Amino acid sequence: MILDLDESRLDDAEGLLAADPGEMLRQVASSGAQVRTAVRAAAEAGVEALAADGRPRAVVVTGMGGSGIAGDVLAAVAGPGCPVPISTLRSHVLPGWVGAQDLVIAVSCSGTTEETLATAAEAARRGCRMLGVGGPEGPLRDVVAHARAPYVPVDSAGQPRATLWGLSMPLVVAAGHLGLTRVPEEAYEAAAAVLDEIARRCRPDSDAFVNPGKELALALAGRLPLIWGTSPLAGVAAYRFTSQLAENAKYASVSGELPEAGHNQICAFDGVLGAGGGERDIFADPPAVDTVHGLRLVLLRDAEEHPAVARRREATLRLAEDRGVPVTEIPATGDSPLERLAALVGPADYASVYLALAYGIDPTPVAPIEQLKSMTA
Secondary structure (H helix, E strand, O other), rough: OOOOOOOHHHHHHHHHOHHHHHHHHHHHHHHHHHHHHHHHHHHOOOOOHHHHHHHOOOOEEOOOOOHHHHHHHHHHHHHHOOOOOOOEEEEOOOOOOOOOOOEEEEEEEEOOHHHHHHHHHHHHOOOOOEEEEEOOOOOOHHHHOOOOOEEEEOOOOOOOHOOOHHHHHHHHHHHHHHOOOOHHHHHHHHHHHHHHHHHHHHOOOHHHHHHHHHHHHHHHHOOOEEEEEEHHHHHHHHHHHHHHHHHOOOOOOOEEEEEEHHHOOOHHHHHOOOOOOOOOOOOOOOEEOOOOOOOEEEEEOOOOOHHHHHHHHHHHHHHHHOOOEEEEEEEOOOOOOHHHHHHHHHHHHHHHHHHHOOOOOOOOOHHHHHHHHHHHH
């Protein structure tokens, strides 16, 4: 089936809401509120008790999809100065080196994720320190309770991928109590305010030429996005954007991070989708979803770049210009890592939903995921 892009769909606020029966736009708009609610929930669940046993040797976050990325968010906010390694585990198997000196954080929005339950149960058997974050009810809560560990209940915004901030903030709060990162109380509110402002600017009744989410969606249409972050924090946002485009817009993209992307992905500039692509002619017929007219480089620019990476970014822009590869830059703003991450993730989340709606796609259903689960149950 060929689905044609119809930019006029994005100018019809009532039509957008009608085309979004699962209310994905509303779910994304709840991001700021999620930050505030999750910080309170973490305190009420007593995550500060984790500090009684001192600093762990390592932190392993186990989770899948929209839940697993909470581990990446924790690592991004903690940054390179974190005194212990933080890793995200997306599988059924807990590494052999994980033991009683390590903290295993199990995250599942539903509380029923197969892979997360398997690794959480194994962590409990090994006597690991544990924290659970996820649905108010379900087997994950039981596993964590059996290990006599704290559990932070999270009410889903609707879909796990739309509950990013609700699932991530308890991890950041816990890390603060453990001395792994320092996030002042005001930083949570500042990040929530950033997300609220993005929601205001990206609301459905805001015209495309002043709406960052709609503008970004139209820039991506008909192209294969190369989404690169310019720091580890921005790299997490790039991965998140790729995942959101896949689930919401059913749209393929490639994520990466500088400087690594400059050692491999950049060669696509000279491939069949790169050289001579140029900007899309606004007077041409709208592109079909199965027609790719070239690459678009999306640079998620962190305010804290390594000087060498900044030089590579500038050189990359020149190479893209020389080869006619259009570029979109999204800057991270804010004083804290949490604010900068919010500034990068917020517009991208909206863009993924608006791209779906511009193509006439319902952003909420994820039929292939459900079919895969049923085929392997």
